[in-house]
Amino acid sequence: MTRIPLDNTGGPKMADYHHKNQCTWCDGCGDYGIWTAVKRALVELGIPPHGVLLCYDVGCHGNMSDKLQGYRFHGLHGRVLPFASGAKLANPVLPVLAHGGDGASFSEGIGHLVHSIRSNYPIVFILHNNANYGLTTGQASSLTWQGQPMNTSPNGIPEHTLNSMDFVFSLEPTFVARGFSGHIDQMVQILKAAIQHNGFAFVDMLQACPTYNQFATHEWLMEHVYDAAAEGHDPTDFAQARRIATDTSKRISTGILYQNTAAPSFYDRLKPREGRSTFAVDEVQKVDVTEYMKEFL
Numbered sequence: 001m002t003r004i005p006l007d008n009t010g011g012p013k014m015a016d017y018h019h020k021n022q023c024t025w026c027d028g029c030g031d032y033g034i035w036t037a038v039k040r041a042l043v044e045l046g047i048p049p050h051g052v053l054l055c056y057d058v059g060c061h062g063n064m065s066d067k068l069q070g071y072r073f074h075g076l077h078g079r080v081l082p083f084a085s086g087a088k089l090a091n092p093v094l095p096v097l098a099h100g101g102d103g104a105s106f107s108e109g110i111g112h113l114v115h116s117i118r119s120n121y122p123i124v125f126i127l128h129n130n131a132n133y134g135l136t137t138g139q140a141s142s143l144t145w146q147g148q149p150m151n152t153s154p155n156g157i158p159e160h161t162l163n164s165m166d167f168v169f170s171l172e173p174t175f176v177a178r179g180f181s182g183h184i185d186q187m188v189q190i191l192k193a194a195i196q197h198n199g200f201a202f203v204d205m206l207q208a209c210p211t212y213n214q215f216a217t218h219e220w221l222m223e224h225v226y227d228a229a230a231e232g233h234d235p236t237d238f239a240q241a242r243r244i245a246t247d248t249s250k251r252i253s254t255g256i257l258y259q260n261t262a263a264p265s266f267y268d269r270l271k272p273r274e275g276r277s278t279f280a281v282d283e284v285q286k287v288d289v290t291e292y293m294k295e296f297l
């Protein structure tokens with residue numbers, strides 16, 4: 001049901017998203033690629049900066065929040081999804097993109113992720129997956145490979161690594177994709193499809209972190225990722241999608257791995273919104289509650 005607002009001046013350009021603030025990411029950080037892909041996807045869909053809400057969690061990726069134009073929100077650690085989904089429900093014609101890191105999203109924010117997927121909120125969630133807490137200087141996250149020495153676990157983590165994709169598929173998602181921060185063209189195609197998906201679009205972006213991730217480096221990812229579509233993958237096949245998403249033992253599948261276009265979104269299921277020509281954001285008003293309060297005086 002997303003109506004993408006079109007720019008009537010010939011369409012937005014990359015320069016429209018330009019911000020004077022300079023990036024502060026380390027040299028070689030995968031955030032540069034994801035930042036570029038997000039802007040390109042929005043421009044190619046004809047979405048101007050005033051026609052999108054960009055939400056950020058706390059983390060290195062969150063430093064993007066003042067490095068591009070658009071309506072932007074920078075929230076608390078692990079809490080980006082409640083804000084993003086609430087904003088979308090208030091104004092369902094506004095494209096909403098939520099960014100979160102692997103640390104927050106698969107630890108303190110994991111409850112929000114569970115309910116966002118099962119609710120099928122019609123938003124895009126971009127997981128900046130660098131397999132560590134980069135902003136706080138390289139601690140292990142739930143997605144750090146077991147046995148990898150990290151700054152606060154020099155002998156490797158004792159816990160086993162969470163299989164994030166198996167976990168996501170267990171929640172019956174309606175859109176799952178995986179990109180790599182070094183493949184900008186593919187990320188753009190993934191993000192354009194995710195923005196147009198009527199439901200919760202989970203986009204796992206494998207992101208190089210040359211400062212703290214010495215195992216899944218940019219070069220290692222380059223050697224191990226493959227385009228699932230090029231090998232004939234059918235993204236409507238849930239079982240096959242789950243299998244190729246989960247098994248990363250030899251190679252890592254990328255692209256749109258699964259999409260169900262038939263499932264209604266959370267908003268489509270809201271009975272109180274049926275038949276309404278306005279959205280909640282149009283209905284905000286001051287209400288005099290004096291009469292109701294008299295009962296308690």
Ligand code: SF4
Binds near residue numbers: 030031135
């Ligand atoms: Fe990027 Fe890692 Fe540096 Fe953070 S610590 S800016 S994720 S390279």
Ligand code: MG
Binds near residue numbers: 059103128132134141
């Ligand atoms: Mg991280």
